[in-house]
Amino acid sequence: MSALPRAPSAKNAPEREAMPDDQLMLAYAQGDAAAFDVLYARHEGGLFRFVKRLLGARLAAQADEVFQDTWVRIISARESFSPQGATWRTWAFTIAHNLAMDRLRVSGREVALDAHPDDDGDAVPTLDRGVRGAVDAAAHPSAEELAFWRAAGRRLLACLDELPAEQRAAFLLHHEDGLTVEALAASLEIGFETVRSRLRYGLQKLRGCMERYLSVLEKQA
Template structure:
């Protein structure tokens, strides 16, 4: 029986091969000495991870976003030898690191608040739908009118302001759930908190966002 083919070395791996690799495999390749694999990983998630950190810290700590963002990548680099693709995806793992570092900054600043851990009702989708609309209107393929573009830009600015007004833990739960796509179960597991606590943060965060975005949501309801 012939030997199984060996995986290509870092030197033999082409740029197109790296571009096609999933995040977990890129991290493993980097851990085995392929520095270019890290460059692909960084380029792929730089924007999303920075936006997450910036939104989580809010306007008052915006000046610290760069530092928390860089600290996140330092932690990722430091953990390269211990990273395992089993369990959470690389993106979830990385965003959890960013979440923990940002929350540490918020605690030091005194902005963290205690939250009620009881919720039973399912959450609606009004504010996440608005968030998708804000991003979708910026897509050139959507060809929005000047009026629609102005509406979505104003709604986007308002949504960021409303997010900044949320307690830090509610804002983090909202961003991880609706922007990074974590389920309630995954959130509870990654943040090491109870399922009902996560539901509570999402529920009350959405209630506050809906109240804050009421004017824009009413316009969408009229258009429906």
């Protein structure tokens, strides 16, 4: 997928693997195509998962195309990338976000946001971490626990798909990719309070949608 010819480099594979994302992008811009290969391998899974979840079930068939378009944009912008702004990961996920949101706008699926409560509860992100953590081999879950978490994971994806696009994007970027509220506001070029509104209202909807599974966790606590 590299757009530049592979240039001679003194860096070997282990050295590239240890390089931060920003340095890899700068090396790629200078002609080191192998640096891009490392970047792609490092972020391929997370970026595709983000795009697919953001597009939702109804536009899932377009996930591959948006994913590829994201990398084309990244390649095209290699010479203008500056590590002085957002991190490479934030920059790349913002590109993916903008492309996915364009698809959602064209599809007419965006929904206006309503007023939101002041509660900042963390119940659903906690459940999301549990869904992913329980399937880790190191956790050694029982068959019953594994079935519960798999069912909860399917339900969480369905609940995410029911959120308005802006709320779903804020949730995924904040709780899955780890962007702070400040970083979200800067990357998406929207106000701090607007980001907080999307996160709060989205969490309220997710908690209601996941009530059955959250009640089980509360009883186990």
